Amino acid sequence: DRVLDMLRSLADITDGFSTDQLTHSLQTASRAERDGADDEVVVASLCHDIGKAISVPGHPQIAAAILKPYVRPEVHQMILVHQDFQGAHYYHHFGGDPKARDKHRDALSADEWTLAEQFADDWDQKAFDPDYDTLPLEHFEDRVRALFASAKLF
Numbered sequence: 001d002r003v004l005d006m007l008r009s010l011a012d013i014t015d016g017f018s019t020d021q022l023t024h025s026l027q028t029a030s031r032a033e034r035d036g037a038d039d040e041v042v043v044a045s046l047c048h049d050i051g052k053a054i055s056v057p058g059h060p061q062i063a064a065a066i067l068k069p070y071v072r073p074e075v076h077q078m079i080l081v082h083q084d085f086q087g088a089h090y091y092h093h094f095g096g097d098p099k100a101r102d103k104h105r106d107a108l109s110a111d112e113w114t115l116a117e118q119f120a121d122d123w124d125q126k127a128f129d130p131d132y133d134t135l136p137l138e139h140f141e142d143r144v145r146a147l148f149a150s151a152k153l154f
Helices: 002-012 021-034 039-047 059-070 073-080 082-089 100-104 110-124 137-148
Strands: none
Touching: 002 021, 002 039, 002 137, 021 039, 021 110, 021 137, 039 059, 039 073, 039 110, 039 137, 059 073, 059 082, 073 082, 073 110, 082 100, 082 110, 100 110
């Protein structure tokens, strides 16, 4: 329930985008689900920006730390590096390096890279559309509760 409460709190954050961060997270998860992603990836997609409830600059690390005990390593890595992978789509507007994802090339396995790339390019960066048919939080609640009910690591 705390994770769901943190997700709900994202409705108060827009960060200058055309949707609030809860809608963005719901759209990201909706896109992942509609592309056939498994439950771990869908829930992680929903929670990828949950760290913004605490710190916008540190949000990938916070979200990845929250998810780490509950997801397989490539899903954890997908969340941990998502900001740099997403940067290919907008860092150039802020003087950042649009090739920031390349700094992770040696650290990620091929599977981790492929998943992080799919997440950033196919789901995350497209999830700011106020007209998208976004699934509601209630659609994901059972999967959120199931995932967070059983840690894989201690």
